[in-house]
Amino acid sequence: MAESDNIVVETAEKIFADLADPQTINNDKKGSWQAPLWQALSEAGLPLSWVPDDLGGSGASLADGFALLNAAGRFAVAVPLAETMLAGWLLAQARIASPEGEMTVLPASPKDRITLDADGSLSGRTRGVPFAKAAKHFAVLAHGKDGVSIALVDAAKARIEAGLNVGYDHSDTVTLDKVQPVTLKPAPKGFDQTTLMLLGGVARSLQIAGALESMLDISVRYSNERVAFEKKISKFQAVQHNLARLAGESAAALAAATSAADAIANAKAFDDEVYLEAASAKIRCAEAAEKGGAIAHQVHGAIGFTMEHILHRYSLRALAWRDDFGSESHWAVELGKLVAHRGADELWPLVASR
Amino acid sequence: MTAALRFDPIRLPEKCEQLRKEVRAFLAEEIAAGTFDPHKPNREDTDAPEFSRRVGAKGWLGMTWPKKYGGQERSFLERYVVTEEMRVANAPTRRFFVADRQSGPVLLKYAPEHIKMEILPRICRGEICFAIGMSEPNSGSDLFAAKTRATKTDGGYLINGTKIWTSSAHIADYMIAIFRTSPPTKENRRHGLTQFLVKMKQPGIKVNPIGQITGQYEFNEVVFTDHFIPDDHVLGEVDGAWKQATSELAYERSGPERFLETYYVLTELVRAVGPNPDTRSAEGIGRLVAQLHTMRRMSVSVAGMLQAGKEPVVEASIVKDIGTVWEQQLPHRVRDLAAFVEETATNRETLERQLDFAIKTAPKLTIQGGTTEVLRGIIARGLGLR
Numbered sequence: 224m225a226e227s228d229n230i231v232v233e234t235a236e237k238i239f240a241d242l243a244d245p246q247t248i249n250n251d252k253k254g255s256w257q258a259p260l261w262q263a264l265s266e267a268g269l270p271l272s273w274v275p276d277d278l279g280g281s282g283a284s285l286a287d288g289f290a291l292l293n294a295a296g297r298f299a300v301a302v303p304l305a306e307t308m309l310a311g312w313l314l315a316q317a318r319i320a321s322p323e324g325e326m327t328v329l330p331a332s333p334k335d336r337i338t339l340d341a342d343g344s345l346s347g348r349t350r351g352v353p354f355a356k357a358a359k360h361f362a363v364l365a366h367g368k369d370g371v372s373i374a375l376v377d378a379a380k381a382r383i384e385a386g387l388n389v390g391y392d393h394s395d396t397v398t399l400d401k402v403q404p405v406t407l408k409p410a411p412k413g414f415d416q417t418t419l420m421l422l423g424g425v426a427r428s429l430q431i432a433g434a435l436e437s438m439l440d441i442s443v444r445y446s447n448e449r450v451a452f453e454k455k456i457s458k459f460q461a462v463q464h465n466l467a468r469l470a471g472e473s474a475a476a477l478a479a480a481t482s483a484a485d486a487i488a489n490a491k492a493f494d495d496e497v498y499l500e501a502a503s504a505k506i507r508c509a510e511a512a513e514k515g516g517a518i519a520h521q522v523h524g525a526i527g528f529t530m531e532h533i534l535h536r537y538s539l540r541a542l543a544w545r546d547d548f549g550s551e552s553h554w555a556v557e558l559g560k561l562v563a564h565r566g567a568d569e570l571w572p573l574v575a576s577r
Numbered sequence: 578m579t580a581a582l583r584f585d586p587i588r589l590p591e592k593c594e595q596l597r598k599e600v601r602a603f604l605a606e607e608i609a610a611g612t613f614d615p616h617k618p619n620r621e622d623t624d625a626p627e628f629s630r631r632v633g634a635k636g637w638l639g640m641t642w643p644k645k646y647g648g649q650e651r652s653f654l655e656r657y658v659v660t661e662e663m664r665v666a667n668a669p670t671r672r673f674f675v676a677d678r679q680s681g682p683v684l685l686k687y688a689p690e691h692i693k694m695e696i697l698p699r700i701c702r703g704e705i706c707f708a709i710g711m712s713e714p715n716s717g718s719d720l721f722a723a724k725t726r727a728t729k730t731d732g733g734y735l736i737n738g739t740k741i742w743t744s745s746a747h748i749a750d751y752m753i754a755i756f757r758t759s760p761p762t763k764e765n766r767r768h769g770l771t772q773f774l775v776k777m778k779q780p781g782i783k784v785n786p787i788g789q790i791t792g793q794y795e796f797n798e799v800v801f802t803d804h805f806i807p808d809d810h811v812l813g814e815v816d817g818a819w820k821q822a823t824s825e826l827a828y829e830r831s832g833p834e835r836f837l838e839t840y841y842v843l844t845e846l847v848r849a850v851g852p853n854p855d856t857r858s859a860e861g862i863g864r865l866v867a868q869l870h871t872m873r874r875m876s877v878s879v880a881g882m883l884q885a886g887k888e889p890v891v892e893a894s895i896v897k898d899i900g901t902v903w904e905q906q907l908p909h910r911v912r913d914l915a916a917f918v919e920e921t922a923t924n925r926e927t928l929e930r931q932l933d934f935a936i937k938t939a940p941k942l943t944i945q946g947g948t949t950e951v952l953r954g955i956i957a958r959g960l961g962l963r
Binding site for chain 2: 439443446447457458460462463464466467468470471473474475477478479481482484485486499500502503504506507510551552554555556557558559560562563564566567568570571574575577
């Protein structure tokens with residue numbers, strides 16, 4: 224949980240505690256917290272955690288980066304940290320150096336496609352791109368006649384229709400119309416859009432798990448303060464059992480997400496076992512966001528439904544994160560197809576493979 | 578943070594995978610020899626003493642215990658693998674399951690040396706069956722309201738009263754039970770109960786089978802009338818059973834049996850929908866597999882904590898709460914998803930027969946070994962709410 228076991232997480236938690244306190248941010252209607260937070264994160268090299276030193280990043284391990292995303296979820300951090308990390312990681316797959324500043328990835332949904340034309344330009348329309356409006360560059364995965372390529376694109380060359388997700392963060396529609404990339408290189412063998420979606424999905428799972436840990440924390444605290452019918456509401460068995468269920472959902476999300484992160488960090492290839500881990504994490508964390516978030520709100524009553532209370536910063540973001548890089552419905556269908564294709568007697572060996 | 582819940586991503590070590598192959602090969606031989614049918618989950622009232630001995634001969638009973646008591650000094654993670662493979666295969670584990678999981682560890686901790694030397698090797702050989710005597714007609718979840726009396730007499734105790742819902746008592750050689758040796762005190766209502774080792778099939782013990790809604794007779798009423806138990810069969814502190822009960826719960830509550838009880842219907846559903854399922858079936862199966870995978874990761878994580886010498890009581894309670902609710906709902910979800918399975922599916926009859934049994938089994942899963950309500954109370958205490 225909040226224990227920091229590595230220097231990356233420790234650094235990040237200190238920055239979050241100083242500059243991303245949810246209550247302070249919630250009171251700040253002008254958004255003046257954003258620039259100093261991003262600057263501190265950048266100076267610490269965190270947005271480019273997954274970019275090797277020689278490509279302009281800080282060269283942290285996948286595992287450290289995952290732990291950082293879990294911490295970011297605990298603070299419901301609303302700057303494009305996860306997005307820039309994913310973009311830097313995607314570019315590094317093709318040995319493309321990362322520029323400074325905010326980035327995000329295209330596409331951010333399994334169904335959308337960017338195509339690479341014969342003249343080397345990129346075209347396509349992608350919806351639900353997180354923080355596109357804030358990004359200076361896009362890391363793009365494109366399909367051409369020779370296979371999959373990875374490109375760095377100047378955000379100014381794209382058409383962006385701004386939108387907000389259910390958590391009030393930017394989730395935009397980005398259209399590339401014969402845009403010439405800054406750099407374009409072939410993706411490594413075997414790397415495809417599914418690989419990107421699985422990693423993005425695990426990133427979101429860790430953020431959801433982090434948000435649920437905080438929802439549990441503030442809900443328990445609130446129940447120990449709030450008095451109704453002349454006693455603390457934490458003393459009512461109905462409330463206790465709701466909170467026990469929230470703890471279960473939080474624990475399930477954390478277990479699924481950290482297991483998937485560990486599987487990817489140690490994977491030699493994106494095989495069926497890694498697929499099971501990553502898809503399961505997104506499915507189970509999305510379910511937990513729904514069930515757990517509902518309990519956190521129920522415990523808080525009307526105050527949790529107000530803009531001035533911080534609960535919505537976690538609950539709505541956790542719900543919004545369900546949609547990115549493939550919803551739980553998408554992954555459930557894909558995982559179900561995989562299981563059916565392998566056959567009934569191969570289900571248990573898959574589940575028990577590690 | 579108020580709640581320091583941890584579920585670290587524990588992986589089973591390489592030697593577990595070797596062991597898993599051995600267990601699968603053994604079970605395949607047993608199935609081929611006709612010992613049991615893996616497609617027939619209603620094994621609960623089948624007693625398989627010869628199978629039990631063969632499992633013991635493999636060294637898979639009491640496998641974490643010291644060698645001098647017949648154990649193998651292997652890890653909890655290895656035991657975990659044996660347990661889950663047996664469960665998934667629907668192997669007839671009734672005769673040895675309780676002794677291996679629960680009774681043996683209690684004896685290891687609290688029995689006098691000569692009793693350990695006498696009984697533990699027999700558990701390891703798969704020779705003897707244990708029951709657990711906790712509930713009574715007027716005390717179930719409220720364990721410390723037990724009234725069955727143990728009255729001091731020359732060289733031992735005389736037992737009078739009734740235990741109930743006692744699984745396997747009709748075949749058991751021993752029972753580990755709690756009896757009242759003193760009244761509760763004003764300060765501590767849990768005071769006054771003592772844990773005993775009971776030798777079954779003796780004068781003063783009458784076992785009456787109780788029919789269950791599955792049509793089986795696997796639990797019983799056990800009536801004690803002036804049954805004598807010698808002094809050296811007291812386990813632990815007289816009047817102090819309440820101090821001994823809690824740490825065992827992590828073992829009992831977090832194992833693979835807490836979410837795999839109805840797993841067979843999921844396998845059969847996958848078989849019934851075939852290699853190219855429609856979207857509805859695919860999504861339903863995908864969600865169930867994701868939930869199953871998550872619970873297994875949580876359960877393995879708790880096994881890892883146990884191996885590391887921790888007492889993850891709250892985490893174990895979470896595993897049992899989520900796991901038993903899931904395995905209880907599973908047959909109903911599978912029934913939903915199977916509603917449009919082709920009439921021609923080759924395993925249609927098997928699936929229907931399994932669903933019939935699983936749906937009847939489901940209600941007990943959130944009651945046995947600690948009800949959902951009790952578990953949520955334990956979790957709430959862990960969260961600092963009570």
